[in-house]
Amino acid sequence: MIDRLEATLTLDRPVSTVKQVSPARERVLxxxxxxxxxxxxxxxxxxxxxxxxxxxxxxxPIGQACxxxxxxxxxxxxxxxxxxLSLVEITLVDDTGTLVIACFNQPWxxxxxxxxxxxxxxxxxxxxxxFKRMTNxxxxxxxxxxxASGQVIPVHHAGEKLKTGQMRAIVxxxxxxxxxVEDPLPxxxxxxxxxxxxxxxxxxxxxxxxxxxxAQARRRLVYEELLFLELQLMLRARERSAGKxxxxxxxxxxxxxxxxxxxPFSLTDEQRTARAELLEAMAAERQANHLLLGDVxxxxxxxxxxxxxxxxxxxxxxxxxxxxxxxxxxxxxxxGTLLDAAGISWAVLTGSTPADERARIVESAAAGELVVLFxxxxxxxxxxxxxxxxxxxxxxxxxxxxxxxxxxxAKGDCPDILSLTAxxxxxxxxxxxxxxxxxSYLTHRPRNxxxxxxxxxxxxxxxxxxxxALAAVRAGHQAYVVCPLVGVKRSDEQEKRKKGEDPLxxxxxxxETLAPDAVSVExxxxxxxxxxxxxxxHARALQRNVFxxxxxxxxxxxxxxxxxxxxxxxxxxxxxxxxxATTVIEVGVDVPNATVMVIEDADRFGLAQxxxxxxxxxxxxxxxxxCLISGSRAPLAIRRLQAMERIQDGFLxxxxxxxxxxxxxxxxxxQHGASTLKLVNxxxxxxxxxxxxxxxxxxxxxxxxxxAPEHAALRREMRAMFKAQ
Numbered sequence: 082m083i084d085r086l087e088a089t090l091t092l093d094r095p096v097s098t099v100k101q102v103s104p105a106r107e108r109v110l111x112x113x114x115x116x117x118x119x120x121x122x123x124x125x126x127x128x129x130x131x132x133x134x135x136x137x138x139x140x141x142p143i144g145q146a147c148x149x150x151x152x153x154x155x156x157x158x159x160x161x162x163x164x165x166l167s168l169v170e171i172t173l174v175d176d177t178g179t180l181v182i183a184c185f186n187q188p189w190x191x192x193x194x195x196x197x198x199x200x201x202x203x204x205x206x207x208x209x210x211x212f213k214r215m216t217n218x219x220x221x222x223x224x225x226x227x228x229a230s231g232q233v234i235p236v237h238h239a240g241e242k243l244k245t246g247q248m249r250a251i252v253x254x255x256x257x258x259x260x261x262v263e264d265p266l267p268x269x270x271x272x273x274x275x276x277x278x279x280x281x282x283x284x285x286x287x288x289x290x291x292x293x294x295x296a297q298a299r300r301r302l303v304y305e306e307l308l309f310l311e312l313q314l315m316l317r318a319r320e321r322s323a324g325k326x327x328x329x330x331x332x333x334x335x336x337x338x339x340x341x342x343x344x345p346f347s348l349t350d351e352q353r354t355a356r357a358e359l360l361e362a363m364a365a366e367r368q369a370n371h372l373l374l375g376d377v378x379x380x381x382x383x384x385x386x387x388x389x390x391x392x393x394x395x396x397x398x399x400x401x402x403x404x405x406x407x408x409x410x411x412x413x414x415x416x417g418t419l420l421d422a423a424g425i426s427w428a429v430l431t432g433s434t435p436a437d438e439r440a441r442i443v444e445s446a447a448a449g450e451l452v453v454l455f456x457x458x459x460x461x462x463x464x465x466x467x468x469x470x471x472x473x474x475x476x477x478x479x480x481x482x483x484x485x486x487x488x489x490x491a492k493g494d495c496p497d498i499l500s501l502t503a504x505x506x507x508x509x510x511x512x513x514x515x516x517x518x519x520x521s522y523l524t525h526r527p528r529n530x531x532x533x534x535x536x537x538x539x540x541x542x543x544x545x546x547x548x549x550a551l552a553a554v555r556a557g558h559q560a561y562v563v564c565p566l567v568g569v570k571r572s573d574e575q576e577k578r579k580k581g582e583d584p585l586x587x588x589x590x591x592x593e594t595l596a597p598d599a600v601s602v603e604x605x606x607x608x609x610x611x612x613x614x615x616x617x618x619h620a621r622a623l624q625r626n627v628f629x630x631x632x633x634x635x636x637x638x639x640x641x642x643x644x645x646x647x648x649x650x651x652x653x654x655x656x657x658x659x660x661x662a663t664t665v666i667e668v669g670v671d672v673p674n675a676t677v678m679v680i681e682d683a684d685r686f687g688l689a690q691x692x693x694x695x696x697x698x699x700x701x702x703x704x705x706x707x708c709l710i711s712g713s714r715a716p717l718a719i720r721r722l723q724a725m726e727r728i729q730d731g732f733l734x735x736x737x738x739x740x741x742x743x744x745x746x747x748x749x750x751x752q753h754g755a756s757t758l759k760l761v762n763x764x765x766x767x768x769x770x771x772x773x774x775x776x777x778x779x780x781x782x783x784x785x786x787x788x789a790p791e792h793a794a795l796r797r798e799m800r801a802m803f804k805a806q
Contacts, residue, residue, distance in 0.1 A: 088280075089263040089794075092119040093801055100254040101247075109242045119801070121255045122283050124248075125302075125759055126235035130203050130221050131292055133233060138213060139177035141206045149215075150201040150223060151175035158191055173202065181212045182220075190220075199223040201234070222246070233289045252287050259283070265798035266305060267791055270776060276301040300769075303760045307773035310758060311516045312795075313803050315781055318517035322368040325495035328471035332360035334394025336423045337387060343422030348383070355384045355521035359499060362519055363391055363472070369497035372478075372515055374506055375523030376731040377696025381501045384523070385474050386416050388499055393425045393452050397471035401455050402489055404480040406431045406642050407649055407670060412455040420453060430456035430465065433642030461488050474499045503696070504689045505731030509767040510739065512774045513758070524732060532729070533695050533705035537683075537722045539712065546679050546708035547627050553677040554631050554658050558703065560677040562623065562661045563694055564616040565685050619681070620661035631658040638663060664690065673701025683709035684718040688738040691722075692731045717741065740764055 091098065096115055097107050115121050136147045155172040169190045171182040182202060184190055194200065204218025221234055237252070239245040264271070264279045271278070277285065277297055282305075285298030337360075341348075348356065355373060362369035375381040385401070392399040401416075403409040413429050420427045428442045428451055445451040446467050454460065454467065458481075470493030475486055478500035490498060500518070511520055538546045550560040616637045624633040634657035636648045651657045653672055660675075664686075678698045683691060691709070699705025709722050721741065728734045763770075780787070787796040 085261050085263045088259045088261045089797075091258050092117065092122070092262065094118050096121050096255075099251055099258065101251050102254075106243060106247075106251070109240070113238075118255050118258060121252060122259060122287065123759060124237065124252070125286055126237050128203075128219065128236045129289070129292065129295060130201055130219065130234040130236060132201060133291060135201070137175050137177040138173075138180045141180075141213060143206050143208045143213065146203065146205045148201055148203040149173070149175070149180055149206075150199070151180065153194055153196050153198045153200060154179070155196060156191055156194055158188065173200070179212060180206075181214045182218060183214065183216045184220075185217060187217075194220070194222070233292060233295070235287060235289065249288075256284055256287060263794050265794040266308070267780075267795065270308075274304060274772070276304060279305070299760055303766055304769055304773060306758050306761055307513070307766070307770055308777055309799060309802055310513065311774045311777035312780065312787075312799060314515075314517035315777055316799075318368075318370055319781075319785070322495050325368070327366060327368045327495045328363075328395065328397060328497060329366055330360075330363040330391045330397070330471065330497065331394040332364045332391045334391070336390040336393040336425055339423035340386060340390040340419055340425075343419050344383070349380070349525060351523050351525055352380055352384055355523055356387050358519065358521045359384060359388055360391060363388060363497050368495050369499070370518045371498065371521065372500045372502070372511065372518040373521045373523070374502055374504075374511065376505055376526075377503050377693055378526045378700065379523035380526075381503070381523060382412075382416055382476075384521075385476075385499055385501060386419055388472055388474065388497075389416070389420065389453050390423055390425065392472045393423070395471065397469045398446070398449065398451065398467040399453050399472040399474065400460050400467065400470060400489065400492070401453065401474035401476065402460050402481070403455070403457055404477045406433065406457050406645060408476065409455055409457050410646065411671070416455075425452050426450065427453035427455065430454060430459050431642060432457060432459055433646065434459075458485065460492075461485060466492060470494075470496050472497050472499070474501065476501045478502055479504055503693055503731075505692065505735040507732060507736050507739065507763070507767075509770045510735075510763050512770050513761065513763060516774055516777070524730070533699035533707055535695060535707040535709065535725045537709045537711065537719075537726060540710065543710050546710050547623075549706055549708055550659065550677045550679050551627060553706070554628065557674075558676040559652065559655065559657070559672065559674050560659045560679065561675055561697060562619065562659060563678060563680045564619050564661065564663060565682050616661050616663050623659065623661060628659050632656065633659045633661060636660055636662040664694065670697050671700060672697070674703075675705075676701075676703050677706045677708070679708045679710065681710050682712065683722055684711040684713040684715075688721055688724065688734055689731070691725055692734055695725075736764065 094117060095107075096102055096110050096117055097104070098118060099121060102110065110116075110121070113124075115124055130148055132148065132150065134148065135150050136142075138149060138151065141147050141149055151173040152175070153171060154174045157170055159168045159170050161168045167186055167188045169184040169187055171184065171190070171194070173180040173182055180202070199222070201221045201223055202215055202218040203221075204215040207214045207216070219236060221236070235249060237245050237248040239248050260280065262280045262283075266276065266279070270276070276282075279301070282298040282301040285294040286302060289295045289298065355375075359369075359371055359373065362371045373381050373384060389399050389401070401412065403412070409429055409431050417427055417429075426445075428445070430439065430442050434442070442451070442454070443464055443466075446454050446465065449468055451467070454465075456465075459465065473490055473493065473496045475481060475489065475498070478486065479502055486500075490496060506514075508520065508522070536546075550562070553560055616635055620633050620635040634648050634651060636645060636652075640648070648657070648660070649670070652660050652675075655674060675698050678695060680686070680691065680694060686694070695705070695707040698707060707725075709725060711718065711722055713719065721738070724734060724737050728737060761770075780792075784792055787799070
């Protein structure tokens with residue numbers, strides 16, 4: 082009789098419990114993060130050699146991947162003219178012909194395989210010099226009878242100290258120990274989606290009899306991973322507000338109505354929907370944690386303004402934090418005028434606010450006289466307090482670290498939270514990474530901007546790109562030139578305290594936002610290569626050579642706050658014709674007369690960041706042109722940039738970008754547990770993500786603590802999986 086409890090408890094026992102795991106092998110497994118039996122059985126194969134669909138040499142299709150089994154006729158090391166490149170050539174024969182296999186930089190193969198050995202090779206078949214060939218295929222030694230049985234051979238990540246065959250044997254032993262393991266998924270969900278049991282799924286993905294069994298096992302385990310993640314995200318969100326009194330905002334008051342009347346334009350249908358979703362969340366009897374995702378120029382700030390008005394109607398206070406002073410001060414001219422019309426008091430606080438003015442603002446906020454306070458990271462300083470803070474807005478939230486966002490929220494007892502981002506994140510990815518938040522999307526620009534055309538230039542064509550900019554300037558327009566380096570490095574203290582980076586948006590922060598816990602993935606140090614032009618040096622060169630008859634300015638994070646403001650004022654007033662800048666212009670800069678942008682070393686930027694940058698041009702009546710200059714010859718880099726030429730929609734561009742990445746690059750190791758997703762593919766599993774998110778919400782709505790007897794196994798599994806996170 083199977084002891085289900087014993088099998089379930091075995092999952093969390095040391096990996097040394099498994100037969101054939103010696104102390105030496107335990108150390109090897111531990112170095113790969115495999116410490117328990119659970120870790121071992123969840124170390125899934127990364128590919129399979131399907132011997133049930135094996136081809137012979139004669140029938141193997143040229144130009145396609147396939148698996149061929151045969152006997153080694155000859156194996157030998159060969160001389161190559163290229164340095165540091167060894168070659169082992171294997172001649173494989175079967176009843177129908179000969180296959181020549183070239184294995185580069187694998188010299189140990191001549192000792193591992195010998196003539197008359199039976200092997201299976203999986204790879205792409207090519208034809209040249211009179212023979213069918215494979216280059217660096219996967220090679221698996223065949224035991225007697227393996228081909229005849231139609232076996233599917235799982236291939237695990239292995240190394241010199243632990244071969245793939247040894248890993249397969251260890252996993253087989255581990256599966257024996259957990260045979261009959263309890264299934265944590267409620268029976269209703271398993272029936273709803275016709276999912277196999279957990280034990281069958283582990284067996285099917287680790288030691289399958291067919292590729293169809295692999296597909297069914299993966300289907301079950303993908304859903305399980307996503308359901309657990311969504312439950313964990315939602316449970317942690319509830320924990321953050323546990324024991325606190327949330328604000329139930331008035332969302333149909335006088336200020337909200339006055340704000341709408343003051344709008345110089347009509348909201349789009351998308352904006353009305355997003356506004357309704359935000360206000361519904363703010364009116365609820367629980368803390369709102371809302372994410373508004375909108376492509377460049379879709380009017381996210383206008384939607385956020387209604388949240389600020391609801392705060393005023395409720396008699397409370399709000400803070401809105403921006404990543405740059407340029408953006409924070411722009412609130413004064415956009416949102417500020419609307420708040421004035423609605424009779425709502427507001428102020429802007431940045432690093433360059435004069436001391437006496439700063440003191441007045443801080444005092445007014447602390448006295449409860451000020452309703453809305455806009456600002457940069459200065460809002461995080463201890464003396465900036467609002468006693469009735471009930472709403473926090475974080476603009477371009479991915480540019481702030483986790484700790485910074487939490488510090489701002491902590492200034493209130495249980496404030497509602499609205500996060501804004503112009504980074505186009507597909508809904509599937511947003512649910513996987515931000516499943517603890519409610520979501521709204523804006524995809525269309527409310528104003529009919531003229532749009533942009535994007536072209537890619539290689540380094541030798543850089544002159545052509547600057548000719549485009551020069552022609553625009555001669556016609557009375559303005560241009561941006563974007564460089565990825567300022568010529569400064571992150572301080573040692575910032576490097577030591579680096580925390581909370583977000584994997585979704587690479588790029589540079591100006592000094593104001595380069596706080597210790599707000600460092601972006603693609604940081605200054607990543608760009609610190611000699612061949613990358615610093616903005617200041619490049620501006621001088623352009624002034625001297627290309628734009629000698631025009632005014633060239635420079636904007637970057639090394640400038641003081643006052644200098645930044647002066648540069649932007651001069652550019653808006655057309656006292657500067659060409660602005661050479663770093664990605665400080667990425668968000669919030671609106672100069673309709675700027676029609677051309679040249680981006681140097683464009684291959685060093687992420688696609689989302691390039692898309693946001695090009696949103697700075699084509700904002701007026703004249704169309705914009707974006708020239709991407711790249712010196713890269715890498716095929717992937719070229720394909721990414723060429724996608725910018727044909728895809729204008731930020732969300733479609735983001736989906737394309739995700740399709741090019743490995744899953745680990747997409748999800749990173751976010752603190753909420755995304756690192757537990759071993760099998761999920763964001764693009765392929767969109768529907769499963771949606772289903773898991775809805776099912777998790779329904780489970781917690783019916784049983785907020787997962788305390789029901791039928792959820793005991795689910796609750797125990799959740800604790801086991803996330804206890805270290």
